[in-house]
Amino acid sequence: MRVVITGGAGFLGSRLAAAILARNTLTDARGVERAVREVVLVDVAAPRPYDDPRVRAMHGSLEERAFVDAAVTPDTDSVFHLAAVVSGQAEADFDIGMRVNVDATRHLLERCRACTTPPKFVHASSIAVFGGALPDPLPDDAPVTPQSSYGTQKAIGELLVNDMSRKGFIDGRALRLPTIVVRPGKPNRAASSFASGIIREPLAGIEAICPVAPETELWVQSPRAVVENLLVGHDVDASRLPAFRALNVPGIAIAVSDMVAALRDVAGAAVAERVQWRYDPAIDRIVSTWPARFDARIGPALGMRADADFATIVRDYIAELDPQLAA
Amino acid sequence: MRVVITGGAGFLGSRLAAAILARNTLTDARGVERAVREVVLVDVAAPRPYDDPRVRAMHGSLEERAFVDAAVTPDTDSVFHLAAVVSGQAEADFDIGMRVNVDATRHLLERCRACTTPPKFVHASSIAVFGGALPDPLPDDAPVTPQSSYGTQKAIGELLVNDMSRKGFIDGRALRLPTIVVRPGKPNRAASSFASGIIREPLAGIEAICPVAPETELWVQSPRAVVENLLVGHDVDASRLPAFRALNVPGIAIAVSDMVAALRDVAGAAVAERVQWRYDPAIDRIVSTWPARFDARIGPALGMRADADFATIVRDYIAELDPQLAA
Numbered sequence: 001m002r003v004v005i006t007g008g009a010g011f012l013g014s015r016l017a018a019a020i021l022a023r024n025t026l027t028d029a030r031g032v033e034r035a036v037r038e039v040v041l042v043d044v045a046a047p048r049p050y051d052d053p054r055v056r057a058m059h060g061s062l063e064e065r066a067f068v069d070a071a072v073t074p075d076t077d078s079v080f081h082l083a084a085v086v087s088g089q090a091e092a093d094f095d096i097g098m099r100v101n102v103d104a105t106r107h108l109l110e111r112c113r114a115c116t117t118p119p120k121f122v123h124a125s126s127i128a129v130f131g132g133a134l135p136d137p138l139p140d141d142a143p144v145t146p147q148s149s150y151g152t153q154k155a156i157g158e159l160l161v162n163d164m165s166r167k168g169f170i171d172g173r174a175l176r177l178p179t180i181v182v183r184p185g186k187p188n189r190a191a192s193s194f195a196s197g198i199i200r201e202p203l204a205g206i207e208a209i210c211p212v213a214p215e216t217e218l219w220v221q222s223p224r225a226v227v228e229n230l231l232v233g234h235d236v237d238a239s240r241l242p243a244f245r246a247l248n249v250p251g252i253a254i255a256v257s258d259m260v261a262a263l264r265d266v267a268g269a270a271v272a273e274r275v276q277w278r279y280d281p282a283i284d285r286i287v288s289t290w291p292a293r294f295d296a297r298i299g300p301a302l303g304m305r306a307d308a309d310f311a312t313i314v315r316d317y318i319a320e321l322d323p324q325l326a327a
Numbered sequence: 328m329r330v331v332i333t334g335g336a337g338f339l340g341s342r343l344a345a346a347i348l349a350r351n352t353l354t355d356a357r358g359v360e361r362a363v364r365e366v367v368l369v370d371v372a373a374p375r376p377y378d379d380p381r382v383r384a385m386h387g388s389l390e391e392r393a394f395v396d397a398a399v400t401p402d403t404d405s406v407f408h409l410a411a412v413v414s415g416q417a418e419a420d421f422d423i424g425m426r427v428n429v430d431a432t433r434h435l436l437e438r439c440r441a442c443t444t445p446p447k448f449v450h451a452s453s454i455a456v457f458g459g460a461l462p463d464p465l466p467d468d469a470p471v472t473p474q475s476s477y478g479t480q481k482a483i484g485e486l487l488v489n490d491m492s493r494k495g496f497i498d499g500r501a502l503r504l505p506t507i508v509v510r511p512g513k514p515n516r517a518a519s520s521f522a523s524g525i526i527r528e529p530l531a532g533i534e535a536i537c538p539v540a541p542e543t544e545l546w547v548q549s550p551r552a553v554v555e556n557l558l559v560g561h562d563v564d565a566s567r568l569p570a571f572r573a574l575n576v577p578g579i580a581i582a583v584s585d586m587v588a589a590l591r592d593v594a595g596a597a598v599a600e601r602v603q604w605r606y607d608p609a610i611d612r613i614v615s616t617w618p619a620r621f622d623a624r625i626g627p628a629l630g631m632r633a634d635a636d637f638a639t640i641v642r643d644y645i646a647e648l649d650p651q652l653a654a
Binding site: 094131132133141142143144145146147148149152155156159160162163164166167169243244 | 421458459460468469470471472473474475476479482483486487489490491493494496570571
C-alpha cells in the first residue's frame with residue numbers, strides 16, 4: 001500500500017501515520033489486506049523526523065497542482081485527506097477557504113481519478129456540515145444545511161467524494177469528525193480551538209479563555225479514538241457504507257462546564273480555576289450552529305467507537321504528556 | 328432593475344423574459360418594487376427577436392469569464408440562473424457538467440459578489456438533488472443525497488448560493504424545480520426529456536418513446552407555473568426564506584401511464600397510441616432516483632402554486648401550439 005496523508009505533519013496526521021506504521025497493513029479498495037509500503041506525509045510544514053524507511057515527507061501547498069500531482073503518484077492506494085483551512089479562518093476569509101477546502105480537494109480527487117486503480121479516499125469532513133434548527137439528537141440522515149463557510153466547503157467535498165465514488169473514479173468515504181479534544185500544541189483558528197485550550201493550557205499552568213457559555217454542549221472525541229475511527233472508515237468495504245458516502249463518527253456529548261468539572265476531578269481545583277469565562281459572540285455564533293448530540297448508528301455498526309467518558313480523555317492526555325506523572 | 332437571465336434564449340428563459348417584460352416590475356433585494364430597465368438574455372444561442380428596447384441579447388458561453396463579467400455589470404439587480412448542462416449529459420460527461428454547472432455557476436456568483444449592491448440570485452436547482460431511499464412523500468427538510476452528477480452539481484450550487492447569501496455577497500434563493508412538462512421543441516439530453524416527448528410528439532403526429540415503466544411517477548409542473556414560481560421565488564423577502572436558502576417548488580405527482588391517459592382524454596386514442604414503451608435502463612436509473620411525491624409546504628406558504636391537474640397542462644400546451652385549434 002502506498003498511503004498519502006494530507007496534513008501529514010500535523011497533530012492528527014502524525015498520529016495517524018504512527019498508527020498506520022505500527023499496524024503495517026491496510027485493506028485496499030478490493031478488500032485485500034496488504035502491507036504498507038510507503039506513507040507519504042504531505043504538508044505545508046515539515047514533519048517530525050521518522051526513523052522508518054517507509055516514511056516520505058513532501059513539503060508544499062495543496063494549492064500547487066504540480067505538487068499534488070507529484071504526491072499522488074498513479075500507484076497510490078489510499079489517501080487520507082486531513083489538510084484544511086479551519087473553521088474560524090474559513091469564516092474570516094471566504095476565498096482562502098474555497099481555494100484550499102474546495103479547489104485543492106477537488107484537484108486531489110481528480111488526481112486520484114487518474115490513478116491506475118481507484119484509490120480509497122478518506123475525506124475528513126466535520127459535524128460543521130450541519131447547522132440551523134436541527135433535531136436533538138441528530139439522526140444519521142439529518143439534512144446537511146451548513147451555517148458556516150467551513151461547513152459549506154466540507155459539504156461540497158462530501159458531494160464530490162460521493163459522486164466520484166459512484167462514478168468509480170475513487171473509493172471514497174467522508175467521515176464527519178467530532179470536535180477533537182485534547183489537541184496538543186498551540187491554539188489554532190478553528191472556532192472549536194478553545195475546547196482543547198481549556199484543558200491543555202490549565203494543565204500547563206496557563207490561563208485559558210472559554211469564549212462560549214458554560215452550558216454550551218459539544219460533540220467530542222479524543223485524538224486516539226479519531227485515529228482508530230479513521231482507520232475503521234478506511235478499511236470498511238464500500239458495500240457496507242450508506243448510499244450517500246458520508247457518515248457521522250460517534251462521539252460523546254458534553255457541556256463545556258462538565259469538561260471543566262472533569263478537569264477539576266482529574267487534576268484538581270487549582271488547575272480548573274485557570275479557565276476564564278469570557279464570551280466571544282463571533283466564536284459562539286459558529287459553535288452554536290453545530291449539533292452537540294447525535295444518534296450515530298451507522299458508524300458504530302461499522303465498528304467505530306466513542307470514548308468512554310471525558311475524564312478518561314483528560315487522563316489519557318495527561319498520560320501522554322508525561323507518562324511518569326500519570327503512572 | 329437590470330435583470331440577467333442565463334439560458335435566456337432557451338424555452339424557459341424566453342418565457343421568463345416575456346413574463347418579466349409584461350409585468351415590468353420586480354422587487355429588489357431591499358424589498359422595493361422597481362421598474363424593469365433592462366433584461367439581459369445570456370445564452371450560447373441567439374434569442375428570438377424582441378421588439379422591446381429593454382431587451383439585450385448577449386451571445387456567448389458562461390465558461391468564458393470575460394463574457395460573464397461583461398454580462399453581469401456592477402449595476403445588476405437580479406440574476407436568474409437557468410443555464411445548465413442537463414442531467415443526461417452531465418451523467419455521460421462528468422467534466423463538462425462540473426465546468427458548466429459548478430465552475431461557471433461559481434464564477435457567476437463571484438461576479439454578483441462584485442456588484443455595487445448584492446443582487447438577488449435565483450438559482451434554478453432541481454429535485455435531482457434528492458436521491459436514494461427517501462421518505463414518501465418527501466418533506467421539505469429531506470436530506471440532500473444526490474445519486475447523479477447533475478444532482479450533485481446542483482447541490483453544490485445550492486451550498487454556494489446559501490453561504491454567499493449568509494455572507495451578504497448576494498441575496499440568493501435556490502428553487503428546486505419539478506420536471507417541466509410540456510417543453511416545446513426537440514428532445515434534449517435531460518434524462519426527463521421523454522416526459523415532454525410523450526405529449527409533444529404524439530400531438531405533432533410523431534411516435535414518441537417512453538423509456539421508463541408506465542407506473543414510474545414524476546413530480547411535474549407546467550412551464551407557465553414554473554415561470555410564475557420563479558417570479559414568486561425572486562420577489563419574496565429573504566426574511567421569509569428557510570435558514571438554508573433552498574426550497575422545493577410545488578408540483579403534481581403523476582405516473583407516466585396517467586400522463587398518457589390524460590393525453591388520450593384530451594386529444595384522443597389515436598394520439599395517445601403514438602407513445603411507444605421501450606425501456607432504457609440508463610435513463611430509468613437516473614429518473615428512478617428522483618423523488619416523485621413531495622410534501623411541499625414552504626413554497627406554497629410563500630405563494631408558489633402547483634398546476635390544477637395534468638389534463639389542464641396538456642390542454643394549455645395545445646392552446647399555445649394553436650390558439651384557434653383549442654378555441
